[in-house]
Amino acid sequence: MPNVNFRHRDGSIDVVDAPLGSSLMSAAIKHPVDGIIAECGGNAMCATCHVYVDAAFGDRLPPMAEEEDEMLDGTASARTERSRLSCQIVVTEEMAGMTVDVPADQV
Amino acid sequence: MTRAIGAGDDITLTELWADPYPAYAKLRQDEPVAWVPAVNRYLVTKHRDIVALERRPEIFSADETGSLMKRVMGHTMLRKDGPAHDRERTGAEAPMRPRPVRDHWTPLFQKTADDLIDGFAERGEADLFRDFAGPFAALNLAMMLGFDDVAAADLQEWSQALMDGTGNYGDVEAVWRRAEAAGAGVDQAVLRAVERLGAQPRPSLISAMLHAGDPLSVDEIRANVKMFIGGGLNEPRDSLATGLYALLCHPDQAQACIDDPALWRRAFEETIRWVAPIGMYPRQTTQEVELGGTVLPARAKLGIVLASAGRDEDVFDHPDDFDLRRKATHHISFGGGPHYCLGSFAARAEVSQVAWPTLFRRLRNLRLDPDNPVRWGGWVFRGVLNLPVRWDP
Numbered sequence: 001m002p003n004v005n006f007r008h009r010d011g012s013i014d015v016v017d018a019p020l021g022s023s024l025m026s027a028a029i030k031h032p033v034d035g036i037i038a039e040c041g042g043n044a045m046c047a048t049c050h051v052y053v054d055a056a057f058g059d060r061l062p063p064m065a066e067e068e069d070e071m072l073d074g075t076a077s078a079r080t081e082r083s084r085l086s087c088q089i090v091v092t093e094e095m096a097g098m099t100v101d102v103p104a105d106q107v
Numbered sequence: 108m109t110r111a112i113g114a115g116d117d118i119t120l121t122e123l124w125a126d127p128y129p130a131y132a133k134l135r136q137d138e139p140v141a142w143v144p145a146v147n148r149y150l151v152t153k154h155r156d157i158v159a160l161e162r163r164p165e166i167f168s169a170d171e172t173g174s175l176m177k178r179v180m181g182h183t184m185l186r187k188d189g190p191a192h193d194r195e196r197t198g199a200e201a202p203m204r205p206r207p208v209r210d211h212w213t214p215l216f217q218k219t220a221d222d223l224i225d226g227f228a229e230r231g232e233a234d235l236f237r238d239f240a241g242p243f244a245a246l247n248l249a250m251m252l253g254f255d256d257v258a259a260a261d262l263q264e265w266s267q268a269l270m271d272g273t274g275n276y277g278d279v280e281a282v283w284r285r286a287e288a289a290g291a292g293v294d295q296a297v298l299r300a301v302e303r304l305g306a307q308p309r310p311s312l313i314s315a316m317l318h319a320g321d322p323l324s325v326d327e328i329r330a331n332v333k334m335f336i337g338g339g340l341n342e343p344r345d346s347l348a349t350g351l352y353a354l355l356c357h358p359d360q361a362q363a364c365i366d367d368p369a370l371w372r373r374a375f376e377e378t379i380r381w382v383a384p385i386g387m388y389p390r391q392t393t394q395e396v397e398l399g400g401t402v403l404p405a406r407a408k409l410g411i412v413l414a415s416a417g418r419d420e421d422v423f424d425h426p427d428d429f430d431l432r433r434k435a436t437h438h439i440s441f442g443g444g445p446h447y448c449l450g451s452f453a454a455r456a457e458v459s460q461v462a463w464p465t466l467f468r469r470l471r472n473l474r475l476d477p478d479n480p481v482r483w484g485g486w487v488f489r490g491v492l493n494l495p496v497r498w499d500p
Contacts, residue, residue: 074205
């Protein structure tokens with residue numbers, strides 16, 4: 001299964017084995033990755049699984065639905081063009097080696 | 108069933124109402140999932156156990172048997188699991204997402220705040236619980252529901268009556284009557300709103316449920332509106348008043364927010380960690396399961412104590428202190444899993460983006476009234492019960 005790197009603000013990295021077809025959030029929770037909270041359990045309701053995705057992988061992600069777009073306006077750390085909710089990213093082979101940055105705050 | 112003497116045996120409802128935190132600290136230490144005879148439930152008091160159980164809603168069900176909430180409100184989405192819940196939740200969600208909260212509701216919240224403050228700004232003193240927090244939350248909730256013709260006072264009465272009904276474990280007849288009267292008032296108001304909104308959708312909760320892709324029936328809308336009235340009024344009111352009290356007790360922290368407005372949201376999250384407005388909610392096991400070292404039988408009734416999770420010393424340093432600069436911020440006071448608070452972003456905006464900054468801006472030298480102490484009460488729902496303040500008019 002593909003590895004995805006979760007990079008923390010101190011530069012340390014969690015390398016996560018992300019099962020194909022699962023969400024990036026659930027892989028992070030199982031690991032577990034500090035700073036990925038996912039309070040609502042993957043329903044795009046809480047915006048606490050926010051990540052910043054490496055721009056080079058942007059076109060390999062599923063398109064953003066309206067719900068996710070609206071929820072990202074409520075993140076605790078500022079939204080950028082790289083912002084996604086990791087619960088809405090279904091893992092594919094193309095994501096192998098992708099790096100995502102974990103924001104400072106989720107709540 | 109025989110059992111050893113447990114850590115929860117001596118707990119009384121009186122002490123929980125007055126100050127539940129010492130009892131919770133003892134439970135976290137001695138028996139984190141403990142049978143508490145006074146509340147006829149197992150209380151779950153550790154942060155980690157609550158996070159774990161909210162990830163397994165198929166075992167820790169919200170659909171409690173004998174629920175007083177169902178008796179008073181009907182079967183709301185808050186007491187449903189799985190697809191039945193998700194259908195109603197999805198129907199109600201759109202107007203409560205962060206973007207409509209920011210673009211549509213927040214300017215309206217601001218008008219509510221300014222109108223209320225206009226009414227007392229020259230007095231130089233007020234009880235901001237009674238004169239501001241209550242009506243502010245009620246007026247905003249009426250707008251969000253789509254109640255154009257309901258007075259704030261009626262909404263506050265309905266909310267209290269419905270909440271008292273859902274907590275009427277003592278089976279007091281007068282409480283049932285008052286809750287029934289409130290329920291009838293809500294039913295009528297919903298009917299009028301449905302007639303109005305049927306032809307013309309608007310960005311309100313009732314409109315969203317009525318015009319959802321899979322529309323909710325009028326009965327479903329009525330039940331859910333009663334739940335929104337129970338959960339959408341007292342909680343923003345209590346977090347507003349309790350956090351404002353904390354900020355007035357810690358003027359350095361209030362000043363930090365005034366100097367850096369990004370910190371108002373931190374102050375809000377810290378407030379609901381410190382004193383969770385919903386201190387406890389129920390769950391029921393669907394099978395035998397081990398949690399926090401205790402084996403729970405199937406159909407065991409649980410009280411999920413969010414108030415205790417916020418004070419868990421394994422997660423938060425000096426947990427009894429209000430400190431918006433604390434490092435760990437992962438409170439779970441909005442609940443977790445599919446029932447994560449629908450109004451979380453509206454509450455954040457009402458309290459931390461509008462109410463607090465506006466009060467501190469408009470009421471110069473805002474301070475606690477030294478002659479009138481603040482009173483506290485509650486454990487299922489908890490907050491300050493009054494907030495007497497003075498300012499320089």
